[in-house]
Amino acid sequence: MTPVAVMVGANRIVPAAGIIHPLGSADLSPDDEKALRRRIVEQALQALRTEVAGPTVFTRE
Amino acid sequence: MATETLRVVCYVNQFFGQLGGEEKAGVGPQVMNGAVGAARAVQQALGDAGTVAATVICGDNYAAEQAERAVAEMVALVAAVRPDLVVAGPAFLAGRYGVACGALCAAVQAGLKIPAVTGMHAENPGVELYRRQVYIVQTGAEATRMLAEVKRLVALGLKLARCEAIGAPATEGYFARGVTRNVVAGASAADRAIAMLLEKLAGRPFASEVPRPAFPPVPAPRLAKALEGATIALVTDGGLVPRGNPDGIEALNATRYGAYSIEGKASLDAAQYDNPHRGYDTTWVKQDPHRLVPVDVARELEQSGAIGKLHETVYSTVGVATTLAHSARMGAEIAEKLRAAGVDAVILTST
Known part of the structure; x- marks a missing residue:
């Protein structure tokens, strides 16, 4: 849903793991799922410390 | 006369x-x-x-x-x-x-x-x-x-x-007032749509009958302090509520949001939570609420000092068929409360 986030003017946007479980995935083992969640949250923190001039999508490094 | x-x-x-x-x-x-x-x-x-x-x-x-x-x-x-x-x-x-x-x-x-x-x-x-x-x-x-x-x-x-x-x-020549009025059109909707499509394909100007709402630009705030000293709050429009949905947050077209304490919680116990959101299949986030609101990981980042503090209140609403007016109002109210509580930044998880 990142295009919607861009359209409404959200400034720091991190693509997550999907609509039905943005911060997880039932297909992964519990450890891998938590690692995925941690990666997304850390990327959100990285976005927070980045200066942006307008809607910016932070794609996975 | x-x-x-x-x-x-x-x-x-x-x-x-x-x-x-x-x-x-x-x-x-x-x-x-x-x-x-x-x-x-x-x-x-x-x-x-x-x-x-x-x-x-x-x-x-x-x-x-x-x-x-x-x-x-x-x-x-x-x-x-x-x-x-x-x-x-x-x-x-x-x-x-x-x-x-x-x-x-x-x-x-x-x-x-x-x-x-x-x-x-x-x-x-x-x-x-x-x-x-x-x-x-x-x-x-x-x-x-x-x-x-x-x-x-x-x-x-x-x-x-x-x-x-x-x-x-x-x-x-006046600015649209957001009023919808019935008029009798000269051609059917199908004919008008095809005519517009042909104009579009030919690169000629055409006027849509359903203008998209204009979203004014939102200034991008800068995080004024280092993350290590910042208080971070978790907010979601994915519908996390305590079991029993005490605030009666609507399953769609929400007008309400909830403020839920996570004080003393290292993680969220799935048995204590529910989700009334009718805009997506909530099976997986009900199994594990962290798939929506990452309290477990955020707590670890707080413990390790990567962030200064995790705010002890999670704000939650249901974002499906929610009107722009209600969204803007709820957002402003939540932002006001977060600011008053000294929160520096928000991670808002959305479905």
């Missing part, structure tokens, strides 16, 4: 009322007989159709700094003249003036039941604030084409005063 002559009151600021420039911006409302300053253009545009009986003049700073009082005083001055129509401005791109024009027109319509019209540039903040309540004619940024633009204001004002039918925004 005798034409009924309308009584008109004009409102202008200190500059267009010829009191002076910024040095006179603090003067309070006053009324003068007849057409004064820019109001003379209104009289010229009215011709025989009406008479500017009085001009109300108010300094921009007075109107902006004590808006409610200024509007109340001006409404009283207008009421005393008993006009059939109020013409405010035009304010062009002048922000304080535009907001005052919109506020006065809205108050005159609501309080005195007298039609009112104003004019301003598309980027005047008065447009977004008042276009739903007030007919605002689109003008240029500056007064260079004053008379031609005042003529359009007056033409619309006369229609309003005479209770004549008002055409569509594009026809009459």
